[in-house]
Amino acid sequence: MRSNYKKLGQFILGVSFKNKGLNVELLLGVSITKRFIPSIANTVGTDMSTYKIVKRNQFAYGSVTSRNGEKISIALLTEDECLVSSSYTVFEVVDTDLLEPEYLMMWFRRSEFDRYARFMSHGTVREQFGWEDMCDVELPVPSIEKQREIVREYNVVNDRISLNEQLTQKLQDTAQAIYKQWFVDFEFMISKKYAESIGKPELEGKPYQSSGGEMEYCEELEKDIPANWSVGSFTNLCDITMGQSPKGDTYNSEGVGIALVNGPVEFGNYFTVKTKWTTSPTKMCKSNDLIVCVRGSTTGRFVISDGEYCLGRGVCSFSANRHQNYVNLVYKNSLNELLTLTTGSTFPSWSRDDLNSINVMIPSNYLLSVFEKIAEKLFSAVELAQKENEQLLSLNKLLMIKLSKA
Secondary structure, three states, X not given: OOOOEEEHHHOEEEEOOEOOOOOOOOEEEEOOOOOEEEOOOOOOOOOHHHOEEEEOOEEEEEOEOOOOOOOOOEEEOOOOEEEEOOOEEEEEEOOOOOXXXXXXXXXXXXXXXXXXXXXXXXOOOOOEOOHHHHHOOEEEOOOHHHHHHHHHHHHHHHHHHHHHHHHHHHHHHHHHHHHHHHHOOOOOEOOHHHXXXXXXXXXXXXXXXXXXXXXXEXXXXXXXXXXXXXXXXXXXXXXXXXXXXXXXXXXXXXXXXXXXXXXXXXXXXXXXXXXXXXXXXXXXEOXXXXXXXXXXXXXXXXXXXXXXXXEXXXXXXXXXXXXXXXXXXXXXXXXXXXXXXXXXXXXXXXXXXXXXXXXXEEOOHHHHHHHHXXXXXXXHHHHHHHHHHHHHHHHHHHHHHHHHOO
């Protein structure tokens, strides 16, 4: 053990306060993402006095590590207090002038800690990382000033990531709201050309349907839609390329050839993650295509392509020459309907025919072009924020390495 590494047991104390007075109502669980999350347990008729209270700056963790995604569920509470199941172990730092709780939580977030916890877990039916195992954890404990400095650096990066995620969500929500207003509610703004063509120039800039825009009955949808619009399938808007796996002996993990996308293992938070390459690519996608998982339990998941990739058997691409953002939003808004068409009980999948079997609105080219310009600005800002987050996450990894050398 390095001189600055110390056993955790001398810094922490197990606590177990039951909710006997029923004063705490907020029930949370702990996820493998190291966060407290709302509990999905059915508590109707449950005696809540047996649940444990967790207070601010206390930890809770689930000792069972088998069938837990190779991770240990542990989190630090930053709120006032909550309840957790009695199956969780709750503990606190004895002296926060010796060990900063947030510094300790950083240690728990390291992938190396998850691997250690799984390796040290034991048991016949369910493998567990018990309290004694937790106390035997060794970690560097520098001066409290150094710990707090590391935590500050980490929080600055995390706060920026959080701001970017909030910005991304607002931009995506804005694009979704415009999509619904224009292509679901038909309340896009009337153009000058259309207003003049019907002899009502005063309607320019007014919402289409509520201002008396011409509507026609659509038999496929059994409702009125704007005049000169039509209903078709995805292939009326884009090319769908179904993936095809290249020969196995062409795979490599050394970065030789074209990056391969087989399924969600290569889907990152926003962009693709490169894990395998092939020297004999078959089906290809291009940058900005929508890549969709079409096989297995993750059918329906999608990611935006950030380059040219070989498409494996488990995915397909939606590639539009002019209106990619519209195609992406049509897909997202059709996902629930598509999932009802999934075939195969053991191994669900989508075929090209499945993807083309749903009705897709085909608006006028003029309106699609206007929408694309607006959506492009929104999603370009999303892309910039996500690229910055990729860099920030890399910086976080460096801070984690710094943690082990503190």
